Amino acid sequence: MLHLHSLTKNFGKQVAVDGLEFYVPAGQIVGLLGPNGAGKTTTLKMLTGMLAPTSGTATLCGHDLLTEPIEVKRKVGFVPESGAVYESLTGLEYLEMVAALYGIPSEAARIRIKQFLAFFDLGFDVLSEKLLGAYSKGMRRKVVITSGLLHNPPLVFFDEPLDGLDANAAVGFKALLQSLARDGHTIVYSSHILDVVERVCDRVIIIDKGRLLLDGKPEELVVSHGSGTLERLFTQVTGGGELERRAEDFAKTFAK
Amino acid sequence: MTANTDPHATLRRLFLTLFLRGRSPLGGKKEKAPTSLHQKLTWTLLLYAALGFVVLVFLRQPLFGYAAYLHSMTFVFIGMFVASSSGEVLFCREEADILLHRPITPKALLWAKVRVMVEVSLWLAGAFNLAGLMGGYFAMEHGLRFVIVHVVSTALLALFTAGCVVMVYLLCLKLFGRERLESLMTLTQMLVAIAFVLAGQLPNLLQSANLKVSASAWWVALIPPAWFAGLDDALAGQASLASWRLAALSLVVTALTTWLAFGRLAEGYQQGLQTMNETKGWVRATPSGRPLLHRIVSLPPLSWWLRDPVTRASFLMTIRYLVRDRDVKLRVYPTLAPYLILPIIYFLQGQGKPSGSLAAAAMAATLGLLPIVVQTLLQHSNQWQASEIFRRAPLAGPGSLYDGCQRAVVFMLVLPILSILAVVAGLSRGDPTLWMLLLPGLIAIPVTGLLPLGRGWVPPLSQPLDESKSVRQGFQLVGAMLGSMLLGGLVVLARHLGVITGFLLVEMGVVAVAYVFLRRSLFRSPWPEENG
Structure with missing residues (x-):
């Protein structure tokens, strides 16, 4: 379903993604983890055609990223971290616009949008009358998630999808991911919320400085490294081991 | 906006809506928030229409001089509009996360944006030329023919102007590379604005020559608005050889610009958008x-x-x-x-x-x-x-x-x-x-x-x-x-x-x-x- 072949991205002299190579079969939920600046978002942007790789390529749903970019985009859904939308459109106008870009007929799009509204507990009146600029962060995130899934893509990339969602919406969303995976959808889930990743994902890939550090089932990795939790494993392999002591030292600088 | 499965029509409607409503209104309901740009556009069109009455002073001049004045002022107005809005419209950074991962080609995206710019340019041109067209209709020998030809030549001028600006950006992208595009954009836009102001000095040249400028003056061929005035003169005026030469120039140059900007160089547009989307790993503020x-x-x-x-x-x-x-x-x-x-x-x-x-x-x-x-x-x-x-x-x-x-x-x-x-x-x-x-x-x-x-x-x-x-x-x-x-x-x-x-x-x-x-x-x- 997703196969990276030495995917590399340089920004000038800086190597953001360094020959990344892995394979994800259909129906798997993969957590893509890494500290800030590890290259997660850059990888996702390359895989969705938003950035051109410096070298290497990837195969997504049987299509080559470099030679068949439009076919790849048709099969892929992406929920970016930024949550950017056109703020002067209403939620409905925005989603109908996105549906049209994927060639979904307007009637079918309207039905699909209503299904998402029901799932996210959003009112149709709000969606059709209020401009996106006036939405709360959580409502906007729901619209962005909907826009990424509207065309029923077999492969979906999520970049910090829970940011802004309330607890109920987050629980529902996690259940949705697992159901989608059971139905054969492949999901790549990038996040810093490690306990969610641990619970939701079948497999985690940890990268740092653009390189693959670890790849495997969360429970197996935790056991093999003797870490106890995914969070401890993460700090262990990404050099964050001394954070607690540093935090204590820093807190002392606040003392009057 | 209503849903339509044609991506080209969808994009065109999207960018027109964004132009009319603005990209980030303060929020609120659809019918309340974004009225300001509508109002501004209405007032701007009225202002342009009022400015257009000035051209009636030149109504007794030969058709070429009259058309040259109309086209030069239109060229400045449209040029300044396209130059000032093109950077924001063509390379909007926030847009990358919304559109770049959708199944649309860079050419379709570019064409939809330019089409809206040309469309709005034509509104402005239409408002400014309204009085001049009416004056020409009543005062000229072949009034109706002049109106029809002038509308066509103005549309060509708008396409040429938008094409020029897009071509300049895409050429910069091709010649200087993606890495330097961002720093070049400001300079490019400044130079384009200056070029339009200077090209708009044609009326001053006409005035200083007591408006006895004819299509046969050699230097007229150096000024873009004069090409389109030549088209007017060739089809509705004297139809001299010099006018036909200028008319041919207007058609050839517009076709060439359009082909270069939206055909040959359009593929580079995606590179530009991707560059805008790159988060530079570690950007030094400014060296030292x-x-x-x-x-x-x-x-x-x-x-x-x-x-x-x-x-x-x-x-x-x-x-x-x-x-x-x-x-x-x-x-x-x-x-x-x-x-x-x-x-x-x-x-x-x-x-x-x-x-x-x-x-x-x-x-x-x-x-x-x-x-x-x-x-x-x-x-x-x-x-x-x-x-x-x-x-x-x-x-x-x-x-x-x-x-x-x-x-x-x-x-x-x-x-x-x-x-x-x-x-x-x-x-x-x-x-x-x-x-x-x-x-x-x-x-x-x-x-x-x-x-x-x-x-x-x-x-x-x-x-x-x-x-x-x-x-x-x-x-x-x-x-x-x-x-x-x-x-x-x-x-x-x-x-x-x-x-x-x-x-x-x-x-x-x-x-x-x-x-x-x-x-x-x-x-x-x-x-x-x-x-x-």
């Missing part, structure tokens, strides 16, 4: 820029001038945005280009002519507006929500922040531009008494920067970008321009009456009082109402 700026600010006289820490912080922030921020640069510098070019044109045109004093006064009037124009532009930013930090700080009002921004404008833009103009004027060896006429505009500068235009006395970069296109702000700037022109007229009158010294003394007194009053009001002003 920070220490240099800090050193300058910590030394006299700037350290004396910026004693207040809040004023200094606002000064530094404004300068950093003027140097680094792509959106601020794209709005400020191209807007400044005419302010740099027009005074030089006025001044050089005025040399040794009776109209010289008026030219000098016009130059002063233009310069007098500079601080308030820039200050108003700097009120707005894509990152306006970050200005919440100012309200959270223990400050009674925005006075010091506004003051710091004003000082940055004077230091970074007004003084350098005045210096350049002084050098140009000095090299021109003109009449030194004309210099006296410049003084009133310069004396007024400290006060014009304090005028509470736009949203009033607000911190820099604290207002949404689309607010900068509001009708109120447009009218305020037109009002400031009229006031400035009035000052220029008074100066000429004072010189004519031989009381210029007295006039200057009175003006200095008025400016001093106004300055004290405005500064006192500024530092007492409370926080304005919050956005959103």
Whole structure:
């Protein structure tokens, strides 16, 4: 379903993604983890055609990223971290616009949008009358998630999808991911919320400085490294081991 | 917007909606929030239609001269519109996360954006040409034919103009590479704006030649609007060989520009969008820029001038945005280009002519507006929500922040531009008494920067970008321009009456009082109402 072949991205002299190579079969939920600046978002942007790789390529749903970019985009859904939308459109106008870009007929799009509204507990009146600029962060995130899934893509990339969602919406969303995976959808889930990743994902890939550090089932990795939790494993392999002591030292600088 | 499965139509409708509503209104309901741009567009079209009546003065001229005047003014108006909006429309950074991962080709995206720009250009052109077309219909021998041909040639002119701007951007992308595109965009947009202003000088050439310019003059072939006037003349006027030559040139050049911009170079557009989307891993602010700026600010006289820490912080922030921020640069510098070019044109045109004093006064009037124009532009930013930090700080009002921004404008833009103009004027060896006429505009500068235009006395970069296109702000700037022109007229009158010294003394007194009053009001002003 997703196969990276030495995917590399340089920004000038800086190597953001360094020959990344892995394979994800259909129906798997993969957590893509890494500290800030590890290259997660850059990888996702390359895989969705938003950035051109410096070298290497990837195969997504049987299509080559470099030679068949439009076919790849048709099969892929992406929920970016930024949550950017056109703020002067209403939620409905925005989603109908996105549906049209994927060639979904307007009637079918309207039905699909209503299904998402029901799932996210959003009112149709709000969606059709209020401009996106006036939405709360959580409502906007729901619209962005909907826009990424509207065309029923077999492969979906999520970049910090829970940011802004309330607890109920987050629980529902996690259940949705697992159901989608059971139905054969492949999901790549990038996040810093490690306990969610641990619970939701079948497999985690940890990268740092653009390189693959670890790849495997969360429970197996935790056991093999003797870490106890995914969070401890993460700090262990990404050099964050001394954070607690540093935090204590820093807190002392606040003392009057 | 309604759903339609044709991606091209969807994109076109999307960009037209965004143009009419603005990209980031303050929120609210669909029917309430984004009226300002509609209003502004309506008022702009009415203003253009009113300006179009001026062309009737030239109605008795041969068709070529008449059409050349119409086309040159249309060229300037459309050119300035396309040049000022193209950077924001073509390379909107926030758009990448919304559209770049959708199944649309870069060509479709580019074409949809350009189509909307051409469409709006045609509205502007239509409004400006309305009076001229009516005049031509009633006064010319083949009135109806002229109207039809002129509408077609104006549409071609709009396509040519938009094509030129897009082609310049894409050529820059191809020649200088993706890495340097961002820094080149501001310069490109400035140069394009200057080119349109200079090309719009055709009416002045026509006037100085007593409007006896014909299609056969060799130099006419160098001025783009004349090609399209040639098309008018060939099909509805004299149909001379020279007119046909110009007409052929207009068709060939438009076709070539369109093919280059939207065909051959369009593939590079995706590269440009991807470049905008790249987060540079570790971007150095400006090579050695920070220490240099800090050193300058910590030394006299700037350290004396910026004693207040809040004023200094606002000064530094404004300068950093003027140097680094792509959106601020794209709005400020191209807007400044005419302010740099027009005074030089006025001044050089005025040399040794009776109209010289008026030219000098016009130059002063233009310069007098500079601080308030820039200050108003700097009120707005894509990152306006970050200005919440100012309200959270223990400050009674925005006075010091506004003051710091004003000082940055004077230091970074007004003084350098005045210096350049002084050098140009000095090299021109003109009449030194004309210099006296410049003084009133310069004396007024400290006060014009304090005028509470736009949203009033607000911190820099604290207002949404689309607010900068509001009708109120447009009218305020037109009002400031009229006031400035009035000052220029008074100066000429004072010189004519031989009381210029007295006039200057009175003006200095008025400016001093106004300055004290405005500064006192500024530092007492409370926080304005919050956005959103």
